[in-house]
Amino acid sequence: GAGVSQTPSNKVTEKGKYVELRCDPISGHTALYWYRQSLGQGPEFLIYFQGTGAADDSGLPNDRFFAVRPEGSVSTLKIQRTERGDSAMYLCASSLMANTEAFFGQGTRLTVV
Amino acid sequence: DQQVKQNSPSLSVQEGRISILNCDYTNSMFDYFLWYKKYPAEGPTFLISISSIKDKNEDGRFTVFLNKSAKHLSLHIVPSQPGDSAVYFCAASGGGTSYGKLTFGQGTILTVHP
Numbered sequence: 221g222a223g224v225s226q227t228p229s230n231k232v233t234e235k236g237k238y239v240e241l242r243c244d245p246i247s248g249h250t251a252l253y254w255y256r257q258s259l260g261q262g263p264e265f266l267i268y269f270q271g272t273g274a275a276d277d278s279g280l281p282n283d284r285f286f287a288v289r290p291e292g293s294v295s296t297l298k299i300q301r302t303e304r305g306d307s308a309m310y311l312c313a314s315s316l317m318a319n320t321e322a323f324f325g326q327g328t329r330l331t332v333v
Numbered sequence: 334d335q336q337v338k339q340n341s342p343s344l345s346v347q348e349g350r351i352s353i354l355n356c357d358y359t360n361s362m363f364d365y366f367l368w369y370k371k372y373p374a375e376g377p378t379f380l381i382s383i384s385s386i387k388d389k390n391e392d393g394r395f396t397v398f399l400n401k402s403a404k405h406l407s408l409h410i411v412p413s414q415p416g417d418s419a420v421y422f423c424a425a426s427g428g429g430t431s432y433g434k435l436t437f438g439q440g441t442i443l444t445v446h447p
Contacts, residue, residue: 253433260439261440265435313433
């Protein structure tokens with residue numbers, strides 16, 4: 221597709237459940253980023269992939285959060301044992317290379333009830 | 334700590350006038366700055382950027398100014414249009430890391446009245 225695609229657009233889950241959020245980056249983009257945005261705040265960095273490897277995962281809040289990008293394209297953000305505090309907009313972005321601007325998807329709104 | 338701050342939560346401007354959005358940062362390692370615009374239910378859209386080796390970058394109606402000594406940048410929109418109404422985020426990166434690893438401000442809601 222032309223832009224970064226994230227699915228689902230909305231996800232409601234019960235506390236304690238496991239969720240997966242998917243990101244399809246722009247074709248050919250080698251760098252991929254995950255961000256989390258809480259209401260009234262700017263996006264906060266979670267993790268950055270260069271190709272298949274996580275180049276920087278310093279923003280992941282705890283070990284319940286994990287992300288993969290096995291073939292260097294699609295990425296999945298995985299959250300185990302979800303908590304109500306995980307409720308937020310999860311944004312994915314990609315860039316052609318590490319030193320070029322990142323383009324964002326429309327986000328997945330996660331609600332933990 | 335908030336390394337990138339946008340101290341004005343909102344700004345209201347008349348159509349045709351200038352909009353000035355401000356941003357302050359504290360981390361002297363930041364060397365690349367960007368502005369993103371965000372409409373409801375959409376992801377942020379890249380607007381304009383500036384490297385720390387410059388003090389001004391212009392793109393059509395949008396100009397970004399960087400004052401490194403004051404650790405301050407601003408976005409000027411001239412003339413403002415109702416379609417510019419959105420949330421504007423200032424973001425910064427640097428210290429040898431990827432330009433996509435960004436530290437964002439809290440955002441400023443711009444409303445342009447017809």
